[in-house]
Amino acid sequence: MEDFGLYAVFGVNGPPQRLLSAEGSCRVAVAVPPSVRQVVLFSSGPWGQRICVNAELDDADRMPITIGKLTPYNKCLSWEQWEEETWTDSVTLNVTLEGGNLVKADGVDPELILAVKEYTPKDTVAPLAARELNGKRKRERTSEEDGNENRTTKRGEEENVCPNGGVEKTTPVRKARGQSKVGQKLFSSGGDATKMKGAGGRDDSLLTANGAGEAQGIVGRTPPQSAARTKSRQAKTPTQTAPLVSPSGRWGQTLCPINAQTAILIGGQGARMQFCKDPMWKLCTEDMSWVAAETLAEGPTPEARIGHTAVYDPDSRRIFVFGGSKNKKWFNDVHILDTQSWKWTMVEAQGKVPPLAYHSCSMFRGELFVLGGVFPCPNPEPDGCSDSLYIFDPHLSIWYQPIVTGDAPSARSGHSACVMQERKIYVFGGWDTPVCYNDMYMLDLGLMEFSAVKTTGIAPSPRSWHGSAVLSDTQFLIHGGYNGNNALSDTFIFDTDTNSWTEVTLPQLSVPRAGHSIITMQTGGHHLFSEVDEVVDADSGSRTLLVFGGGDNEGNFYSDLTIVAVEELLTAI
Numbered sequence: 001m002e003d004f005g006l007y008a009v010f011g012v013n014g015p016p017q018r019l020l021s022a023e024g025s026c027r028v029a030v031a032v033p034p035s036v037r038q039v040v041l042f043s044s045g046p047w048g049q050r051i052c053v054n055a056e057l058d059d060a061d062r063m064p065i066t067i068g069k070l071t072p073y074n075k076c077l078s079w080e081q082w083e084e085e086t087w088t089d090s091v092t093l094n095v096t097l098e099g100g101n102l103v104k105a106d107g108v109d110p111e112l113i114l115a116v117k118e119y120t121p122k123d124t125v126a127p128l129a130a131r132e133l134n135g136k137r138k139r140e141r142t143s144e145e146d147g148n149e150n151r152t153t154k155r156g157e158e159e160n161v162c163p164n165g166g167v168e169k170t171t172p173v174r175k176a177r178g179q180s181k182v183g184q185k186l187f188s189s190g191g192d193a194t195k196m197k198g199a200g201g202r203d204d205s206l207l208t209a210n211g212a213g214e215a216q217g218i219v220g221r222t223p224p225q226s227a228a229r230t231k232s233r234q235a236k237t238p239t240q241t242a243p244l245v246s247p248s249g250r251w252g253q254t255l256c257p258i259n260a261q262t263a264i265l266i267g268g269q270g271a272r273m274q275f276c277k278d279p280m281w282k283l284c285t286e287d288m289s290w291v292a293a294e295t296l297a298e299g300p301t302p303e304a305r306i307g308h309t310a311v312y313d314p315d316s317r318r319i320f321v322f323g324g325s326k327n328k329k330w331f332n333d334v335h336i337l338d339t340q341s342w343k344w345t346m347v348e349a350q351g352k353v354p355p356l357a358y359h360s361c362s363m364f365r366g367e368l369f370v371l372g373g374v375f376p377c378p379n380p381e382p383d384g385c386s387d388s389l390y391i392f393d394p395h396l397s398i399w400y401q402p403i404v405t406g407d408a409p410s411a412r413s414g415h416s417a418c419v420m421q422e423r424k425i426y427v428f429g430g431w432d433t434p435v436c437y438n439d440m441y442m443l444d445l446g447l448m449e450f451s452a453v454k455t456t457g458i459a460p461s462p463r464s465w466h467g468s469a470v471l472s473d474t475q476f477l478i479h480g481g482y483n484g485n486n487a488l489s490d491t492f493i494f495d496t497d498t499n500s501w502t503e504v505t506l507p508q509l510s511v512p513r514a515g516h517s518i519i520t521m522q523t524g525g526h527h528l529f530s531e532v533d534e535v536v537d538a539d540s541g542s543r544t545l546l547v548f549g550g551g552d553n554e555g556n557f558y559s560d561l562t563i564v565a566v567e568e569l570l571t572a573i
Helices: 127-155 225-234 566-571
Strands: 005-010 017-021 027-032 038-044 050-058 064-070 076-080 091-099 112-115 254-259 262-266 280-284 289-292 309-313 318-322 334-338 343-346 360-364 367-371 389-393 398-400 416-420 424-432 435-444 449-452 467-470 475-482 487-495 500-504 517-522 535-537 543-548 561-565
Touching (some): 005 091, 017 091, 038 091, 064 076, 254 318, 262 517, 416 467, 416 475
Antiparallel strands (some): 005 038, 050 064, 262 280, 318 334, 367 389, 389 398, 435 449, 467 475, 517 543
């Protein structure tokens, strides 16, 4: 049987080159030649006890352009220069093997430095010609994409541009050093929810307003609304060598509570359209401290992504991560984190479910109910929204579509879904270009029947990418979001007994934000402190609302943690 090996192909004409073998170093760094604009990494042979291969494509400053993993279930990765706009002429591929019989010298694993054997076609006279050819290919491809984009715009079908549409392809991502950027917003204006560039793929959303070295967001505090932009311009992006004590600013992440003391943060995207290099954190609610958790769990961790969902099953004590997107990649994989063994596994599921981002995912009787979301459509058609319901059964590792009756919600993404009294799912808002919604639907989980909910009171304005959380058996909260022009800061509570909306106003929830995470936790008998060290709640077993991250469409990314006692919210009605 063939021994395990890790290989790479550099360029479209390059031969496979072995980087790692069964008997050798477990780390390697390869300087990619300037003429190479495509890299493919793959494994061959039995994996044995090997867990995964971590791969990083770094720029000249050792800043990751993109990060990926090879696993026994995902044995190939590829990168192209025109998909990774931060690709420069000085790119390094860093590869690390985890698990198996690793060979280390004196207890230290040396890094093997390799040189790429470039392949020069017979009709190419110099590396410069190859670089010019690649540049020409990129320009031609850009022109074609621009043409498709213009055709789509003329048809008035800018549907779901945010996840990977044509408009964002023309937005420059990285300029030469010292050259300032034009101020760019996370969501572009125009009254069209589809103009939020970056809700899925290369997320032109939540960009910094002033160049690559500018702020990543206000770290650790909720900025005053009037000073948010000023502070973000003054702050500097922390150096990568300094250890982080809290998550970096981001949006599109998930925050998943697993018990009264712990919540898990996964994924997200921050400044300069960079996927977070600190993708996983553990929040300890006893003192509201953060612990970097990327290296705590074994097994193949999910690839960096945005617009995914993470749901905790208290019976099996597992977190289920599904879907999302990264640049031009879309996911329909299911990753499971066992919170007892702290080990990741990736499910080889049967049945079919499309790659989805910005869907909703609810847990009911041990199964995942996935509704709506954005999925990729073949060019030149724009990406579309789903109106389908898919169910994943973890016991059988199978996807299926149930028979659903009644008045179902239209296709949408960026909506919210709250499970109430373990028998109903309430779906609110979302968007499907060019419409933003503020309607409400209810799925009866016993009858598997949808119905439109006729509400009273002043309902929230149409929005997507808002936050939602269950407050009690009959009440849930909607906060913030994006309305096609601006990030929102208002808060509403819906009562399922009376089908009525009530707006509440609290200073803690006054900052506009979208793509943030909201959870409620049954915190224990300890004191919670606000950002000014005032006691927020000291009662045993009280429910607490936690709000993390998001962005304001003005170039700011937040990493603050806002704490509100649920009792305070309910008494504000």
